[in-house]
Amino acid sequence: MNSNYRVVDPYPMYVRKARGSRLWDVDGNEYVDFNMAFGALVAGHSHPVLAKAMRDRVSNGTIFGYESVDAGRLADHLCQRFHMDRLKFSMTGLDATLFAVRLARAVTGRRRILKFEGCYHGSHDSLMVSIKPRKELSGDPKHPNVVPSSRGLLKELVETAIVAPFNDIDATESLALVHRDDVAGIILEPVPMNMGYVQPEAGFLEGVRAVADEVGAILIFDEVKTCGKWYGGAEEAFHVTPDVKVLGKAIGGGFPLAAVGGKASILDQVIPGQISHAGTFNANPLSISAGLVTLTKILTRAGVRHAQRMGNDLAKGYADVIGDHRLPMKVQAGGISGTIHFARHIVRDWRSFEEVDVGRWWGYYTAMLNRGVIPMATGADEQWTTSVAHTHADVARHLDAFEKVAEGMKEKQADMSIVEAI
Numbered sequence: 001m002n003s004n005y006r007v008v009d010p011y012p013m014y015v016r017k018a019r020g021s022r023l024w025d026v027d028g029n030e031y032v033d034f035n036m037a038f039g040a041l042v043a044g045h046s047h048p049v050l051a052k053a054m055r056d057r058v059s060n061g062t063i064f065g066y067e068s069v070d071a072g073r074l075a076d077h078l079c080q081r082f083h084m085d086r087l088k089f090s091m092t093g094l095d096a097t098l099f100a101v102r103l104a105r106a107v108t109g110r111r112r113i114l115k116f117e118g119c120y121h122g123s124h125d126s127l128m129v130s131i132k133p134r135k136e137l138s139g140d141p142k143h144p145n146v147v148p149s150s151r152g153l154l155k156e157l158v159e160t161a162i163v164a165p166f167n168d169i170d171a172t173e174s175l176a177l178v179h180r181d182d183v184a185g186i187i188l189e190p191v192p193m194n195m196g197y198v199q200p201e202a203g204f205l206e207g208v209r210a211v212a213d214e215v216g217a218i219l220i221f222d223e224v225k226t227c228g229k230w231y232g233g234a235e236e237a238f239h240v241t242p243d244v245k246v247l248g249k250a251i252g253g254g255f256p257l258a259a260v261g262g263k264a265s266i267l268d269q270v271i272p273g274q275i276s277h278a279g280t281f282n283a284n285p286l287s288i289s290a291g292l293v294t295l296t297k298i299l300t301r302a303g304v305r306h307a308q309r310m311g312n313d314l315a316k317g318y319a320d321v322i323g324d325h326r327l328p329m330k331v332q333a334g335g336i337s338g339t340i341h342f343a344r345h346i347v348r349d350w351r352s353f354e355e356v357d358v359g360r361w362w363g364y365y366t367a368m369l370n371r372g373v374i375p376m377a378t379g380a381d382e383q384w385t386t387s388v389a390h391t392h393a394d395v396a397r398h399l400d401a402f403e404k405v406a407e408g409m410k411e412k413q414a415d416m417s418i419v420e421a422i
């Protein structure tokens with residue numbers, strides 16, 4: 001396995017090909033796909049417009065070792081669409097959030113990064129803490145312990161993290177104030193999508209904005225997932241503006257592309273000899289062309305609206321079936337994504353996510369696969385993604401499979417716990 005997130009019992013999926021909303025495994029089974037590469041494929045698999053553009057691109061050079069004209073065009077589009085002054089391209093969410101953290105530390109001259117329990121920002125050392133901490137290690141819910149999410153992390157680095165509970169602004173503020181002169185950045189997924197889908201409660205994002213201002217920290221929205229859920233990302237949905245945004249996944253249409261953007265006063269400090277930003281494949285023509293075509297020709301306002309309609313229909317259908325069968329599950333959804341939490345109560349943070357019945361989720365997921373539907377990305381902490389390629393018939397097939405699975409839901413049980421899959 002090349003990403004621990006793909007590990008699932010009884011065996012991981014091996015795939016031969018995919019097109020539109022469909023995917024075929026090595027045994028030739030066809031699935032309607034609502035994983036969509038963990039949200040990277042809002043444009044669908046191999047969209048014909050993108051496929052043609054990429055064939056042209058490959059014939060005219062795939063990497064130059066110099067900047068390309070299209071990189072500027074795409075940067076302009078992204079800055080306009082996501083309301084940013086300046087932007088730097090990276091390849092993956094991992095290297096973009098790594099750079100955003102360095103930027104916050106460099107600009108403020110401080111060390112500490114405040115993150116939220118249960119949020120994931122890519123597999124790099126500064127932020128690999130308290131992603132899925134075990135109950136016995138995580139401590140006081142208002143003042144969570146900083147729990148390393150992997151072996152091999154330097155203690156000195158782990159100790160620079162501050163971990164706060166999502167949706168609890170008072171606790172967040174008091175934690176930030178303890179280290180007020182040493183908080184370089186506050187980073188969060190504006191909608192945590194590594195605990196399924198967790199709605200930020202009214203005033204929480206505004207509160208975090210105010211806390212960042214109070215302590216003089218750079219506010220970073222990790223929009224690696226959320227940037228693809230609304231046309232203009234989370235700011236369009238929640239009207240809160242951070243200092244720095246990290247974009248990834250959906251903007252590349254299935255090619256590796258990420259970006260860090262924000263205020264000119266911050267980004268303009270990135271110059272040689274001052275703040276390092278480097279990468280042989282940064283803004284490579286393949287990824288740039290993919291991004292440009294995807295965002296200007298496929299994920300247009302109309303395209304995103306279609307995907308959202310499919311997502312809304314799916315969420316409503318789930319809520320209806322769950323209500324009809326009186327199942328102990330809760331739906332949370334927005335934009336083009338959503339999840340069912342296998343819990344009696346609404347999940348609002350990591351501690352409430354711990355109530356999720358992972359064994360029952362696994363039973364549901366496996367039963368859906370057996371009916372030809374990949375219902376969501378792999379893991380009880382993930383969500384579904386609808387794309388421009390999904391149709392009403394795809395959504396109906398998904399809900400029809402769930403209706404059948406729901407009938408036997410009580411038997412779909414296994415003794416499993418949340419695994420630190422990272």
Ligand SMILES: Cc1ncc(COP(=O)(O)O)c(C=O)c1O
Binds near residue numbers: 038094120189193248
């Ligand atoms: C919110 C968030 N940030 C960052 C990342 C890391 O992105 P990548 O897998 O492209 O490195 C992910 C990946 O799922 C993510 O969900």
